[in-house]
Amino acid sequence: MSLALNTLLHQIQSGSFGLDGRRIVFLNAMFHSDLSVLRERDLTVQQHFKPYENALVGAGFTVQPDIPCDDGAYDAVCLLVPKNMVEARYFLARGIRLLRRGGVLICAAENKAGGTRLKKMMHSFGVQDLCDDARNKARAVWGIVHDVQEDELEKALNAGGVQDILDGKFTSQAGVFGWDRVDKGSELLTQYLPLDLKGRGADFGCGYGYLSEFLLSNCPKIKQLSCLDADYRAVELCRKNLAQFNQDTQFMWCDLTQRDGGLKNLDFVVMNPPFHDGKNTDLSIGKNFIETAHQSLRRGGRLWMVANNHLSYEHVLNHMFLKCDKVYEGQGFKILVALK
Template sequence: MAAQHDAPLETLFLPFGGALTWPAGPVLFLRARDGWPLRERAQPGQLVCEQSFRPFADALEASGWTVRDEQQLGEDATRYAVVLVLPPRQREEARALFARALALAAPGGIVVACQHNNEGARSGEGDLQQLAGLGGKMTKNHCRVYWTAPLNGQHDAALAQRWAALDAPRAILSGRFQSRPGIFAWDRIDPASALLVEQLPADLAGRGADLGAGYGYLSTEVLQRCPQVTGLDLFEAEGRALALARENLEKLASPAKLGFHWHDVTAGVQGQYDFIVTNPPFHTPSRGDRPDIGRRFIAVAAEALRPGGRMWLVANRHLPYEQILNESFGDVRVAAERDGFKLIEATKAKAAPVRSGKRA
């Protein structure tokens, strides 16, 4: 199978072909993604990767790279000669990431970042220049890679301190939830989830799951509206969101047994459920629409439901989910449509009764 083209990742490493020298010591890669450029440059044991999105973290670990989370890096005193960054599109989150990159760089170290032109590359370059000055830049593959000069305290320390707090968790929606920039619909209730909640039946009961739980909005509504729910498992691939969901749900003091899983739903889920709610993603952090992710969520939900179990799914109206829904469930109906979204209730077929008969 041909390797998937990842233009920002490939462009990120271009300066090390001449403009920059790859160091002999440890290198840090923030928002890391796996790919052949890592294997071309980094030595085994040299590269430390930070990645909170589970599929990307799994791919990095499968290739033998060391993966750490934000908290682990903060507790480690190691400072790095090179800090590589693939900044996210959300600007507050990206600025906070630049501030952390500077804090984790060793004296004389450099920060190297790359973004696709359609994902905020020009703004990112301007932000890093404002914070620490630029040592150079290159453009290729519809991307922009830019880097600092060797860092020896010449950056704007006060600005770095302000930017470091830009993606800190904070109260939203009149204090009802904790969230942070960069999480899906981080400062609001997205209209698709709101549509699902409006139609949510109060008779949901037993053990359920929220596939792609985000910061926990749907799960919170399930627990507050459906008193017969005895257990709820939250599955979320973005670790930063899952930590928020845990905080948001645990403060409810619900009698239901809760489970929090940093997990890629497309890999399948363990357990059998009486109901499932989901607002599945249809893209990944590395850009591009991916309706196959939603289709896989539907197939996984069908596998995880008990016979007669129900799935409540909300999605953009144009997404092609009907075939997999009809193939995977015994009964499918559109419960509501609004503002370009469709809400679907799908019920898993009950097993046919086993009939005994006499052999002729």
């Protein structure tokens, strides 16, 4: 994403958009030292992913996790376009809605993450006077919003917005991990979780709430469940999907790789930790999840986790916990339980 951000900021720094005195919103923003070019303007910054939000806040920006709702209120929209097509079209449609007539939409994406199709996508929504610039293995595209293709906008907003999935059992949204399905690893984990789990627990990386819903539906002795995720959208979806339960629940938007969350003396933690940073495998994410789980559990508490077979978490678990057992291995996954 940084390559796309470099390309987008290059165009802004050129001064060709005349942004002085204009009201601007930056959607899916990430921190960059050159972002200061926008700091003195009437700027709204949106980011739903906690690590990116933390970096922006640390640099002095005020950040909101939700896309603004004041349609037609902005002179310019900057957007780092997500890789997922449905999510990308949704963000583009929301950005167009935010613009006044004659406003400018400035977008960027890496070539291998949708940059090569970006101009065509914007044209399909009716964005006019399109220009583009390719550099840094990324592409920036910008244009003016006058008369848009309302049918295309509505299709994108409906396809990428909050919606029911799995025959109405859950509510989800494009962009959240495994948003329209049951993750195979999580499904396997539910087959091995003991139904006598009790007390206070947590679901690390809760997503839209599949594991949390299973726990509250099948483990009546649970008194409190905390649901944590780095994606603000996931936390809010999980909140909606657990609204029918009477057990005490709390929902936390936090970065679990930074020992965030502040939970202590838990009886159990369940998790299916992410292991990708973009397109690259990153074992440190899961290892940091494990460290945060260890910090959050009481002595005698247990961590239940599922991971892909090729991810070697056992040495971390054996080093930090009293003992670690592999209770299942197959179908490309393994299920591990560790006692603190």
